[in-house]
Amino acid sequence: MKDIAFQRCISPACGKVYALDEIHLKCEDCGQLLDIAYDWDRIEIPQSLHAFDGLTGSVQDPRIRSGVWRFHSLLPFAPLDQVVTIGEGHTLLQQAPSVARYVGLEGEGLYLQYEGMNPSGSFKDNGMAAAFTHAARMGASRAACASTGNTSASLAAFCSVTRQMKAIIFIGSGKISFGKLSQALDYGALTVQIRGDFDDAMRRVREVADKLGIYLVNSVNPFRLEGQKTVMFRVLQSLGWEVPDWIVVPGGNLGNSSAFGKAFAELFSLGLIDRIPRLAVVNAAGANTLYRLYEEQGLRWNEGDPKTDHVEGYYTQLEETGQRAATIASAIEINQPVNFYKCLRALETCDGVVREVTDQEILDAKAQVGAGGLGCEPASAASVAGVKKLRQEGVIAAGDRVVCVLTGHLLKDPDATVAYHTDNAEMFQRVLASRGVEQTNFANRAIVVPNDLEQIVDAIETNV
Ligand code: F0G
Numbered sequence: 001m002k003d004i005a006f007q008r009c010i011s012p013a014c015g016k017v018y019a020l021d022e023i024h025l026k027c028e029d030c031g032q033l034l035d036i037a038y039d040w041d042r043i044e045i046p047q048s049l050h051a052f053d054g055l056t057g058s059v060q061d062p063r064i065r066s067g068v069w070r071f072h073s074l075l076p077f078a079p080l081d082q083v084v085t086i087g088e089g090h091t092l093l094q095q096a097p098s099v100a101r102y103v104g105l106e107g108e109g110l111y112l113q114y115e116g117m118n119p120s121g122s123f124k125d126n127g128m129a130a131a132f133t134h135a136a137r138m139g140a141s142r143a144a145c146a147s148t149g150n151t152s153a154s155l156a157a158f159c160s161v162t163r164q165m166k167a168i169i170f171i172g173s174g175k176i177s178f179g180k181l182s183q184a185l186d187y188g189a190l191t192v193q194i195r196g197d198f199d200d201a202m203r204r205v206r207e208v209a210d211k212l213g214i215y216l217v218n219s220v221n222p223f224r225l226e227g228q229k230t231v232m233f234r235v236l237q238s239l240g241w242e243v244p245d246w247i248v249v250p251g252g253n254l255g256n257s258s259a260f261g262k263a264f265a266e267l268f269s270l271g272l273i274d275r276i277p278r279l280a281v282v283n284a285a286g287a288n289t290l291y292r293l294y295e296e297q298g299l300r301w302n303e304g305d306p307k308t309d310h311v312e313g314y315y316t317q318l319e320e321t322g323q324r325a326a327t328i329a330s331a332i333e334i335n336q337p338v339n340f341y342k343c344l345r346a347l348e349t350c351d352g353v354v355r356e357v358t359d360q361e362i363l364d365a366k367a368q369v370g371a372g373g374l375g376c377e378p379a380s381a382a383s384v385a386g387v388k389k390l391r392q393e394g395v396i397a398a399g400d401r402v403v404c405v406l407t408g409h410l411l412k413d414p415d416a417t418v419a420y421h422t423d424n425a426e427m428f429q430r431v432l433a434s435r436g437v438e439q440t441n442f443a444n445r446a447i448v449v450p451n452d453l454e455q456i457v458d459a460i461e462t463n464v
Contacts, residue, residue: 005077007222008037010342012304020077023138025206025220033342034222035262036077040270045073049241049272052233067091068129068230074266075130075226084133086161088125089230091117093238093403098372099384102365104391106398111244112384113235114374116409119161120183122377123231123256123407124154130227131217132158135165140215144168144208146201147218148252148331149180150408155217156187168214170194170201177330177377177413197324199336219255220338228259229266235403236273244277245400248390250382250407251281251290251354252332254343261346277403279350280396281343282357282386284327284379286435289314289335290343291356301344311340328359328416328435331379331408353395357385359435363420367442370417375410383407421445 007018009027016029017037024034046052055070063069063080067089072080092114100110115123128151135143143165145151152169159167167189171181175197184191194201202218209216219225236243249256257279267273283291293299293314299307315336317323325335337343346352357365359378365388366381383404390396410417419431421443432440449459 002039004039004042006037007034009033010035010304010345020134021138023215025216033220033339036075036222036226038076043073043076045270045272049236049267052237062087065090066129067234068126068227071230071233074233075229077130077223077226078133078137082133082137083129084136084158084162084164085129086119086125086158088118088129089234091115091231091234092374093235094373096369096372099368102368102372103384103388104398105387105396105400105402109399109401110387111235111239111401111403112369112373113231113403113405115231115405115407116374116376116380116412120150120154120157121179121409121412122150122154123228123405124150125157126230127219127224127227127255127259128154128158128217131221131224132162132165134221134223135215135217138215140165142166142168142212143215143217144170144205145217146170146198146205147176148172148198148333149176150331150412151218152189152191153180153183153187156184156189159189160187165215166190168192170205170208172197172201175330175333177415179412179414198334199325202336202338218338219253219258225255225259225262225339225342228256229263231256231405232260232263243273243275244403246278246280246387246396246402247350247405248280248282248383248387248402249405250329250332250379251283251343252287252334252337252379254281254290254337254339256405256407257281257346257352258339258342261342261349261352265349276350279346279352280386280390281347281352281354282382283354284329284332284362284382285356285358286327287325287333287335288356289318289337290340291354294344294347294354299344301341301348303348304345306341306344308341326435327362328432328437329362329379329382330413331377332382353390355386355389357382357389360437360439361385361388363416363432363437364441366417367420367444369406370410371442371444374406376406377408377410377412378416380406380408
């Protein structure tokens with residue numbers, strides 16, 4: 001009998017199936033991406049999502065505490081007693097009235113999903129818990145990824161905490177913020193700096209993983225996305241299982257958007273939700289492949305038959321004309337997203353839209369998020385900047401309930417934050433002006449005072 005979970009090519013015309021204990025990063029027959037699929041009829045799933053609220057079991061059990069594995073029945077590709085956790089997914093959905101005002105939403109309408117609260121400081125730990133579980137079941141001793149910094153931090157953390165594997169990470173030279181680089185180094189990962197950018201590193205790591213038989217944990221690995229579905233389960237749970245109107249997420253390698261679309265498609269087909277929220281994916285203007293192909297050139301999933309030649313032609317043209325991704329939101333500085341087709345499918349599932357935002361818009365939104373909540377790194381703030389744009393266009397209504405996923409912690413990229421708030425001209429030029437950021441509209445400048453009690457007191461009284 002077929003297993004209850006298996007891997008399956010996403011192309012409906014192909015649909016080739018692979019067992020869970022095979023390692024493939026694409027379909028051997030047609031080259032498309034793979035999904036993890038389930039025979040839901042043979043899986044015990046709750047009658048209602050409210051069942052997850054009353055989870056019994058010991059709170060001391062880390063698998064029940066995990067924000068990923070407590071939803072195990074919705075991603076049952078490994079037995080619960082064999083899953084790996086480092087305490088991922090203890091995240092928070094927070095209402096942010098001041099950010100709502102900034103983007104033009106009515107008071108209670110904007111929610112921020114703080115994925116920066118994960119152990120390694122970004123949403124990646126959700127997906128890594130799943131990919132690492134599969135890697136461990138496959139007996140892997142080495143795991144690799146290319147990264148703009150967060151995937152590598154997450155992999156390195158899983159390796160250092162569990163000591164089950166050695167992490168090998170590929171990063172583009174000078175393309176990673178210091179917060180993220182320091183994590184990989186401190187956690188003891190073998191860090192390979194490639195002269196090039198993320199797209200180069202991604203290509204190389206695939207070749208190397210293949211050549212050396214190293215387990216690859218980038219989001220082209222379908223198990224990663226199973227873990228990332230749980231971000232949406234937690235959002236829904238925080239909203240009392242009510243479906244919001246919009247989910248807004250930054251787009252880089254397009255793993256999150258793909259995972260969210262899959263999560264909603266599955267919940268809907270299982271009858272656990274009665275409608276699907278709309279999805280907005282926000283690119284940085286300097287790394288806008290999805291925006292250009294989806295919004296400007298009208299490319300669609302087309303029920304599983306997208307124009308792949310058109311996409312390949314676009315990538316070839318980028319290569320031939322030497323166009324490189326360039327944005328201060330280094331996490332999403334990617335021109336050839338590996339999950340492109342899955343994201344197209346998610347946009348179809350969720351009646352989605354794509355927008356691009358400038359680095360100026362990203363940094364202004366980031367300052368607003370920081371002033372109105374727990375803060376985030378630049379890429380995450382693209383979601384908030386995207387909502388502002390969609391409100392101005394009237395695509396999102398003032399009374400809509402909108403969830404922005406804040407993908408990474410504020411401390412991931414201190415340079416961008418300090419350059420924005422400081423009045424240090426050299427830093428402004430180097431970090432911001434070089435990217436076309438001209439203004440620091442919401443800068444919170446430090447005040448400089450002599451080391452004198454009276455003058456310090458004076459300065460405080462006049463400023464607060
Ligand atoms: N936000 C942050 C903070 C990220 O680190 C990433 C991706 C994204 C958004 C984009 O998410 O790929 O699911 O569309 N970072 C990857 C990395 C590429 O290597 O850490 P996506």
